[in-house]
Amino acid sequence: MSSILNTGFDPEVQPPYLDTAYKSTILRAPSKPLIMPKKSLSDTTGPLFKDFNLGSLDHDLTKNAIKIAEPLGERIVVHGKVTNEKGQPIPHTLIEIWQANSAGRYVHKVDQHAAPIDPNFLGTGRCITDAEGNYKFYTIKPGAYPWGNHPNAWRPAHIHLSLFGNQISSRLITQMYFPNDPLFKYDPIFNAVPPKGRDLLVSTFDLNLTEPSFALGYRFNIVLRGHNATPFENQ
Amino acid sequence: MKEKIQLQTPSQTIGPYFAYGLTPEQYNYDFPSLVDGNMVKNVHGNEVITITGIVYDGHGNPIDDAMLELWQNDGEHKRFGRYGTGTDKNNAFTFTTIKPKPIDGNAPFINVILFMRGQLLHSYTRIYFSDEVALNATDETLRSIPEERRETVVAKKEGESYVFNIHMQGDKETVFFKL
Numbered sequence: 070m071s072s073i074l075n076t077g078f079d080p081e082v083q084p085p086y087l088d089t090a091y092k093s094t095i096l097r098a099p100s101k102p103l104i105m106p107k108k109s110l111s112d113t114t115g116p117l118f119k120d121f122n123l124g125s126l127d128h129d130l131t132k133n134a135i136k137i138a139e140p141l142g143e144r145i146v147v148h149g150k151v152t153n154e155k156g157q158p159i160p161h162t163l164i165e166i167w168q169a170n171s172a173g174r175y176v177h178k179v180d181q182h183a184a185p186i187d188p189n190f191l192g193t194g195r196c197i198t199d200a201e202g203n204y205k206f207y208t209i210k211p212g213a214y215p216w217g218n219h220p221n222a223w224r225p226a227h228i229h230l231s232l233f234g235n236q237i238s239s240r241l242i243t244q245m246y247f248p249n250d251p252l253f254k255y256d257p258i259f260n261a262v263p264p265k266g267r268d269l270l271v272s273t274f275d276l277n278l279t280e281p282s283f284a285l286g287y288r289f290n291i292v293l294r295g296h297n298a299t300p301f302e303n304q
Numbered sequence: 305m306k307e308k309i310q311l312q313t314p315s316q317t318i319g320p321y322f323a324y325g326l327t328p329e330q331y332n333y334d335f336p337s338l339v340d341g342n343m344v345k346n347v348h349g350n351e352v353i354t355i356t357g358i359v360y361d362g363h364g365n366p367i368d369d370a371m372l373e374l375w376q377n378d379g380e381h382k383r384f385g386r387y388g389t390g391t392d393k394n395n396a397f398t399f400t401t402i403k404p405k406p407i408d409g410n411a412p413f414i415n416v417i418l419f420m421r422g423q424l425l426h427s428y429t430r431i432y433f434s435d436e437v438a439l440n441a442t443d444e445t446l447r448s449i450p451e452e453r454r455e456t457v458v459a460k461k462e463g464e465s466y467v468f469n470i471h472m473q474g475d476k477e478t479v480f481f482k483l
């Protein structure tokens with residue numbers, strides 16, 4: 070059997086299902102206690118996407134949807150390391166990315182915010198960590214956008230990230246924010262995370278990662294649930 | 305070397321606008337999908353099954369911006385699928401797969417990871433099968449669920465498909481698991 074130890078969701082940093090300030094949780098949060106199943110092989114494994122071939126521009130959102138010209142906005146490069154809770158790197162793991170454009174508009178058909186769509190920017194991409202768990206992608210810094218949760222509600226600028234890790238219990242969908250955003254204190258989604266966890270969602274600006282005359286550099290490290298008794302042993 | 309315990313990166317909602325990133329082809333966006341609801345691309349024949357259902361909120365209304373991921377691994381075959389509830393007119397999801405084999409005498413099941421706007425954390429459930437009467441009756445996990453809630457995780461065979469509706473809350477609230 071797997072030697073991966075499952076540590077569960079850490080309530081000191083993870084948000085709850087129900088947070089009434091984020092109104093959509095009220096009818097969508099499970100209300101009954103979760104049940105602990107008897108673990109089976111499928112619980113301790115997960116999809117690894119070893120055979121999936123990334124497109125050559127999948128990791129570059131500034132180029133992967135160009136129709137006629139470069140997308141508008143502030144070009145950025147995001148670097149990070151994906152590890153487990155013991156700091157052991159998670160190599161060759163997939164990261165899926167989606168975000169609004171520099172004006173705060175999503176390409177998604179449901180988004181009706183009256184900000185311009187950028188014909189040269191789709192806002193989605195993917196990358197894979199290297200042998201040391203490091204990843205990198207290029208994009209345009211997303212804009213803040215309004216939403217209907219409460220009067221004058223605005224989401225702080227963020228990039229959505231989706232990761233699998235090595236088993237389904239390490240599955241994570243999160244949002245990466247930018248330093249010192251004045252909207253943090255008004256955002257119920259950010260603040261649904263206990264205070265101890267909030268800084269973990271905020272990337273840091275890094276001049277050493279900044280590419281001269283090209284892109285501002287940010288770092289966002291990601292820690293997935295669980296850890297291996299023996300590093301790299303899986304399935 | 306002393307290993308430092310790192311804090312988990314907190315979960316955040318998938319939000320309402322995931323479709324062009326995570327299920328682009330299903331929603332007709334110009335980006336190749338990683339996976340879709342067809343988990344049996346190279347398999348044909350009568351062992352292929354269809355699983356379909358609707359996700360309901362606490363008022364009993366269908367949820368049109370949920371995303372489901374199915375994962376199964378019976379030691380022989382690993383299969384993964386993903387489907388959003390925003391393209392079908394009834395907001396149903398549909399997966400095609402093959403029923404996993406039972407392992408160690410436990411009833412066969414498929415893991416479900418469920419995401420939606422309004423969930424800060426995803427939830428986990430399982431799809432068991434109504435035509436596995438004998439194995440379901442002795443399955444340790446199913447027996448640990450209060451009897452009146454057990455059928456919420458059993459997909460019902462109706463004609464050619466299995467129907468598996470998910471209720472987030474209420475009398476029929478689906479059993480969600482702690483993984």
Ligand SMILES: [Fe+2]
Nearest residue numbers: 224227229319
């Ligand atoms: Fe968003």
